[in-house]
Amino acid sequence: MQHQNEFIPVSAVEDASNERLPLGHKGQALFMNNTATGYHWGCYGTSMAIYETVIHSGYSIASVDVDTTHEGLGYPPTSASHQAMVEFAEQLQVVNSTVFRAIRDSDLLVVNGEGTLHRFHRAPRTLLSVLKLAKMMGKRVHLINHACFPSGGPEPASPDVERFYSECLRDLDRIVVRDEWSAKTYERMGIKHSVGFDCLPLYIRMYAKPVQMPSSILIGGASHWTPDIAMNLGRMLAAILGPTSVPVVFLAGGFKREPREDAVHYETLKKVIPNIQLARPTSFSDWIGWIRSAELMITGRFHHFVAAATLSTPIVTMPGNTAKTNAVAAMLGAPSPLAPTSGNAQDALRERISKPFRTSPAQVQSILEGALVNFDF
Structure with a gap:
């Protein structure tokens, strides 16, 4: 499947900061995997670019930080079956009911994929499971600003890992990768996506x-x-x-x-x-x-x-x-x-x-x- 190339005038960067949209008029957005407080200044700038843009786009916003995504949502499944996701949802309501309610009450999930989606350890499985669960709950989900390397590199992972990634990603409303190598992952899986870049340059500008x-x-x-x-x-x-x-x-x-x-x-x-x-x-x-x-x-x-x-x-x-x-x-x-x-x-x-x-x-x-x-x- 061919990825989409989209070009937006850079003048929109300056224009966006001057817009005065009614805050919250589009509903409630949940910003997942927020790296602003979790690491160095580059991760801060990247997530703050997303945070500010979501607000200026007309949403109220709730946020889940990267540490919670990686370690505070329970133990994720290794299968993307319907039953596995139901059990993950039941577990999430116990171990972190606040995040479960935030997903339930959101009109839009904006998920900062960053570098989380690589290999098959706990963090990527958790984030992928949240994506799948949100779609099962009927939510609109945008996975943006990310690399996707199921094997850790450009080559395919094992069939079971590829299957898990594919099952969790294929129904998302919008997917934007930050590099063309990650785009090849989605092409391999036959999943629609767009090629963008990391969000840090926008915060700098x-x-x-x-x-x-x-x-x-x-x-x-x-x-x-x-x-x-x-x-x-x-x-x-x-x-x-x-x-x-x-x-x-x-x-x-x-x-x-x-x-x-x-x-x-x-x-x-x-x-x-x-x-x-x-x-x-x-x-x-x-x-x-x-x-x-x-x-x-x-x-x-x-x-x-x-x-x-x-x-x-x-x-x-x-x-x-x-x-x-x-x-x-x-x-x-x-x-x-x-x-x-x-x-x-x-x-x-x-x-x-x-x-x-x-x-x-x-x-x-x-x-x-x-x-x-x-x-x-």
């Missing part, structure tokens, strides 16, 4: 007022890095960069709490790059300011890549815990993310640093238009 920060070589971590990987990267950077007049800065921080691994990565890097500094921005505008002001960013975080692409900051990327960063790199024509553990990593990193990827104005325009595809409430 609509709401952020970036603060000018010192010029830097900005380093970011990754959720799946071990201390050994961070140490290996630090050694390579120390050898490649040598003494530099531009400060080397590690970017950490988050809205309510930063990723736990940030402090570990920073302390590990400091052992081999003694002069590395720590930036722990206390606002989204400060976070964007560091990225916009950087001479170069080197990172394994997906949303660092998205923010740098939106701001045309030169960047060298490394893989995420799924194929999501590789997929967006392919969409933008950027080099494939460089694995810091590969055999020729140091030579390859030196080459990437000498010629980092940087988006053109036309690519930034395309990114913003893609992000807008998520919103058709």
Whole structure:
């Protein structure tokens, strides 16, 4: 099945922030998998773009955060049969009656898929089960802003996993993926979908007022890095960069709490790059300011890549815990993310640093238009 390509003028970004629609006139929306308070500033910006747009579209809004989605809705089934979903609903009424009532009382579910839908552990099964349950309850469901990798990569998963994903996804009212590799998952399953982009660029454009920060070589971590990987990267950077007049800065921080691994990565890097500094921005505008002001960013975080692409900051990327960063790199024509553990990593990193990827104005325009595809409430 062919996916839909939709193009919305970027002027709609500015127009949307000026609209004065009666709040709540379209009914009650339930925003599921809200990442604003759950991780770093990129996840905050992405979810806040969705939150603000739902409100400006004329809905009142209730929200379920990502931690609740992943861990607070009971134990999800491994089968998408009708009986399995009935039992999941019965369990949900006991373990989290508030969320069950919120689904029951909603007129629209806006589900921020983000990177949750990969592999077959508890979190993706829970979110998929909520999608299926909501449709069984007659709700209108939009699954937006997400990657979908049942196997963790672009290749198919086992037949039972593919079947579970397909059964839970096929009846949704609207599906918007943020990359073309995820679109192939839906094509494989024969499910109608649209291709958009991550929502973070909209929050940067609509709401952020970036603060000018010192010029830097900005380093970011990754959720799946071990201390050994961070140490290996630090050694390579120390050898490649040598003494530099531009400060080397590690970017950490988050809205309510930063990723736990940030402090570990920073302390590990400091052992081999003694002069590395720590930036722990206390606002989204400060976070964007560091990225916009950087001479170069080197990172394994997906949303660092998205923010740098939106701001045309030169960047060298490394893989995420799924194929999501590789997929967006392919969409933008950027080099494939460089694995810091590969055999020729140091030579390859030196080459990437000498010629980092940087988006053109036309690519930034395309990114913003893609992000807008998520919103058709």
